[in-house]
Amino acid sequence: MERVPLERKVLSENERVAGALRVRFAERMVLCLNLISSPGSGKTSLLERTLAHFDPSERVAVLTGDIQTENDAKRLARFGFPVKQITTGGTCHLDARMIERALSDWDLNKVDLLLIENVGNLVCPSSYDLGEAAKLVMLSVTEGDDKPLKYPSIFFKSRLMILNKMDLLPHVRFDVRAAERNARQIHGGMEVLRVSCQTGEGLDDWFTWLRRMRTTSSVLAAAD
């Protein structure tokens, strides 16, 4: 019997496909963001607000993942931007191949910003790189402020935490500062935005954040 040492990631096939996607995004100057949260935190609502904010001339596209139904794509399609539903049929996350397939009949030269709404789940999506420039994690104040500690993987890997449903704060026991502290305990450099997709509170900060990301990524692409 011989022990053969290996140095190989378990998800190397997913990483290979994600790497190829990342190259495609960079070549075409597409900023790709991967939005992740529990079911019901408000990912689709944030995307509705975001698409409503953009001028129709903006080159924005959305991929939205769910286990079943086309409901989210229908909600998002009414803003006139390209939207495609990825129905995973039971799989609890999106993987890079699903993104590759979904993009197969889209012309990325006509897209500057690709927003991916992952399947509602704080665990599994954290393992799968989709070729995105950044993962964004959303947490709503009707959840626990200790979620960053309970689900450290996704908070560890996300660049931005969006605290949603801030309008409900007076009615729930949620300590915003504790949530932020918990998130930064897992990921020291975590950026945080506080928003309400219901009232619109804080959304200007989100749009500013998006604009900054888009500028930075195009500057980086131009420097390549």
Add this chain to the structure above:
Amino acid sequence: MHEVGIANSVLDAVRSEMRRFPNGHVYKVGVRIGEFAGVDPQAITFCFEALVRGTELEPLELEIEYCRRREICIMCGYSEEPDRNAACPHCGFSRPRTFRGDELELTYLEVDDGTRAAGA
């Protein structure tokens, strides 16, 4: 629950690595799982056993090396399990530190090598 998918990826990787040992049989595979990998060791073991059953890989065993998260001092590189209130015990630098612990890697195969690995 994505451990079925992860376990399947382990088996895919084992099969592709075993092409180097055309006459060999693999008995054990080592996988390193970090605390931040988002993968539950018990669940992946359960899925792994179910997926191996009845295949040419039976009775392949999975050995998991579970890694706690570690803080790494960005000044001197000293690494340890987290104690966030303390300065780096090695160089005294207070903050910030970065973390590791998101490993999800194959570490080894135990192979009965019918022949030596090509080029090994």
